[in-house]
Amino acid sequence: MLKKAAVIGYPVKHSLSPRLHNYWLKKYNIKGEYTAIEVPPEGLAEFISTMAANGFCGVNLTIPHKEAVMDLLDYIDDNAKKIGAVNTIVVKAGKLFGKNTDAYGFSENISSSHHLVISSSKAVVLGAGGAAKAVIFALQQLGFKEIIITNRTRARAEELVSSYQRTLVSSITIAEWNDRNNILENADLLVNTTSLGMTGKEPLDIDLSLLPKTALVTDIVYSPLITPLLAQAIERGNPTVDGLGMLLHQAVPAFEAWFGVKPEVTNELREYVLQQLS
Numbered sequence: 001m002l003k004k005a006a007v008i009g010y011p012v013k014h015s016l017s018p019r020l021h022n023y024w025l026k027k028y029n030i031k032g033e034y035t036a037i038e039v040p041p042e043g044l045a046e047f048i049s050t051m052a053a054n055g056f057c058g059v060n061l062t063i064p065h066k067e068a069v070m071d072l073l074d075y076i077d078d079n080a081k082k083i084g085a086v087n088t089i090v091v092k093a094g095k096l097f098g099k100n101t102d103a104y105g106f107s108e109n110i111s112s113s114h115h116l117v118i119s120s121s122k123a124v125v126l127g128a129g130g131a132a133k134a135v136i137f138a139l140q141q142l143g144f145k146e147i148i149i150t151n152r153t154r155a156r157a158e159e160l161v162s163s164y165q166r167t168l169v170s171s172i173t174i175a176e177w178n179d180r181n182n183i184l185e186n187a188d189l190l191v192n193t194t195s196l197g198m199t200g201k202e203p204l205d206i207d208l209s210l211l212p213k214t215a216l217v218t219d220i221v222y223s224p225l226i227t228p229l230l231a232q233a234i235e236r237g238n239p240t241v242d243g244l245g246m247l248l249h250q251a252v253p254a255f256e257a258w259f260g261v262k263p264e265v266t267n268e269l270r271e272y273v274l275q276q277l278s
């Protein structure tokens with residue numbers, strides 16, 4: 001029987017996930033299909049309540065559904081509860097299980113491309129939106145001692161930090177957005193989780209002068225692949241990791257849960273997915 005999965009979002013037509021999952025389905029010779037389905041917020045409950053009957057083994061969720069879907073599921077795993085968002089649903093015996101694989105995707109992306117010595121490390125996170133939640137969760141799991149968040153809207157960063165209070169293993173502090181250049185001193189990792197630098201948006205306005213040259217700079221924006229932030233970091237000699245790997249790695253546990261094979265993230269896959277961006 002054909003196994004069906006999909007990404008649902010609004011909008012969703014630019015998603016790279018169908019290209020990615022269909023590449024793996026072909027590679028591992030699995031009878032399945034993965035499509036992109038546009039579901040507006042008002043259609044979410046109906047889609048979710050009928051997905052098992054409609055033959056889906058699971059779905060990915062993207063903007064704006066990752067938080068709203070949490071009230072519509074039978075079970076939610078601990079990581080997704082702590083992050084406060086679900087990006088993957090797995091259907092098992094007719095029940096809907098929610099997971100979050102974004103934090104795993106972020107960690108795997110940086111640790112598979114760069115050797116980070118985490119003990120006593122300091123990370124600076126730009127942004128406090130949906131993507132920042134998974135990134136900060138991942139940084140805590142990786143064992144970062146000091147995490148500094150800065151966001152244009154300070155209240156949003158405060159809300160995010162208070163939602164983490166019970167699982168706190170790292171010190172998390174908030175800095176003013178206007179101070180973003182100064183907090184880079186002694187940092188080991190700089191992560192952009194804002195949408196700044198994405199094709200069609202303004203570039204991120206930041207001066208990296210105080211950032212140590214050994215610090216890793218990573219961006220969750222992958223279109224363009226080399227964002228103005230990464231270009232600036234490369235020019236001054238910092239190691240960098242682009243954002244496409246996070247997308248590729250977050251798909252691994254979802255594919256495995258739906259189709260029973262742990263797929264590999266390879267350079268060939270990266271190149272294949274990148275063709276859709278160009």
Ligand code: ATR
Pocket residue numbers: 126127128129130131132151152153154156193194195196202
């Ligand atoms: P996502 O779920 O993809 O993280 P989001 O929740 O809309 O998307 O968050 C986008 C992030 O980019 C937020 O941190 C946002 O800052 P605000 O909380 O102040 O809105 C940040 N962002 C977007 N445009 C920005 C801009 N022009 N300057 C600074 N930050 C910006």
